[in-house]
Amino acid sequence: MEKLAPHESLDLHEAINFKTLCLLKSKLMQGLVFDQELKALMQKDVEQSIQALTELQSSYELAPFQAPVPQNRPTPIVNGKVGKHIE
Structure with a gap:
């Protein structure tokens, strides 16, 4: 398995962050x-x-370098009640 180039890793990291924010929103x-x-x-x-x-x-x-990826997702509050985790 080949490793990603540093710039590809940064692009992928940015895509993960962006998609996580979109999911949360x-x-x-x-x-x-x-x-x-x-x-x-x-x-x-x-x-x-x-x-x-x-x-x-x-x-x-x-x-080639990684940051830990959180395993849990935010718990939304819907109608004043805590919903189940996003998984």
Whole structure:
């Protein structure tokens, strides 16, 4: 298995950070949305983002330098109640 070049590793790290922020925003915004179609679309985005992050993280193992990847995800608060973890 070949290692990624340093600039590729940084690009991948930036993509993981960006996708993580997008996931967090979509998941948290679901609590503010009342339209069921939009909420379903946002849930689909969350599921696709989780899949993309899983794939990106597996590629991250090829980086010559790594930062630890957190195993837990934020717990959203929806309607004043703590929801289940995003996994």
